[in-house]
Amino acid sequence: xxxxxxxxxxxxxxxxxxxxxxxxxxxxxxxxxxxxxxxxxxxxxxxxxxxxxxxxxxxxxxxxxxxxxxxxxxxxxxxxxxxxxxxxxxxxxxxxxxxxxxxxxxxxxxxxxxxxxxxxxxxxxxxxxxxxxxxxxxxxxxxxxxxxxxxxxxxxxxxxxxxxxxxxxxxxxxxxxxxxxxxxxxxxxxxxxxxxxxxxxxxxx
Numbered sequence: 446x447x448x449x450x451x452x453x454x455x456x457x458x459x460x461x462x463x464x465x466x467x468x469x470x471x472x473x474x475x476x477x478x479x480x481x482x483x484x485x486x487x488x489x490x491x492x493x494x495x496x497x498x499x500x501x502x503x504x505x506x507x508x509x510x511x512x513x514x515x516x517x518x519x520x521x522x523x524x525x526x527x528x529x530x531x532x533x534x535x536x537x538x539x540x541x542x543x544x545x546x547x548x549x550x551x552x553x554x555x556x557x558x559x560x561x562x563x564x565x566x567x568x569x570x571x572x573x574x575x576x577x578x579x580x581x582x583x584x585x586x587x588x589x590x591x592x593x594x595x596x597x598x599x600x601x602x603x604x605x606x607x608x609x610x611x612x613x614x615x616x617x618x619x620x621x622x623x624x625x626x627x628x629x630x631x632x633x634x635x636x637x638x639x640x641x642x643x644x645x646x647x648x649x650x
Contacts, residue, residue: 449620457583457592465568465583472571473564476548476556479535481565481589483548486528487512488593488611491586495555499536500543504529514612522610562586594618598625 457465462485470478484494493516501513502524510524510532524532532547541547548556565586569578577583590611597607598618604626608615619626 449617450623451591451621453624455582456595457588459592459596461573461583462589462592464572465565468568468572469564472567475551475560476535476539477561477564479531480548480556480561481586482528482531483512483524484586485589485593486525487522488590488597489514489522490590491558491561492516493612495546495548497547498543499541499545499547502532502547504533504536506530506533517612520609520612591621595622595625598622 466478466482466485469481480494483489483497484491487494489497489512493514496516497512497514501515502510503512504510504524506529507526508529509526510529511521512524514520514522535541536547539549541549546555550556550560569583573582582588594607594611597610598604602610604618605615608618611618
């Protein structure tokens with residue numbers, strides 16, 4: 446198995462993510478909650494999320510939106526309606542303008558990693574079991590990205606599509622999440638395959 450691979454038991458489940466974010470929403474202030482919620486729903490890296498500006502997001506009410514990621518190769522990432530709602534409320538609450546960072550610190554400038562990492566550590570201790578904490582489950586904030594990418598694959602988004610949204614290669618996705626790329630999990634239409642590969646009739650000599 447590749448050193449890049451991450452096992453299913455090392456991934457935060459959807460329930461874990463939901464509970465962690467609920468705790469952070471109640472116990473933190475400023476941009477910390479919307480920042481982490483955005484990462485959980487779009488699989489942006491911490492650095493990518495910190496650099497997003499309000500003008501980079503399209504947030505139609507009650508529908509899927511998108512975020513333009515300018516770091517590296519420009520790409521767009523879908524935003525689910527629930528995350529759209531979180532971001533719309535945050536922008537209104539913070540009084541942000543189009544050119545502002547989407548997740549600024551309280552005194553302006555980019556959100557400091559120390560702020561969201563502190564909230565994340567506290568949430569893990571409060572929400573996860575002692576065994577889960579000791580096992581290192583969700584130890585890094587970037588675990589939100591891994592969890593989101595895994596859920597996209599689980600939902601049936603093709604590996605190449607997940608790769609495009611994540612800004613990585615399809616081979617990276619296959620190596621990172623081997624449990625989502627197993628042949629035994631693929632339903633093959635053998636009759637269609639036979640028909641597609643059928644050779645033209647060749648007369649016997």
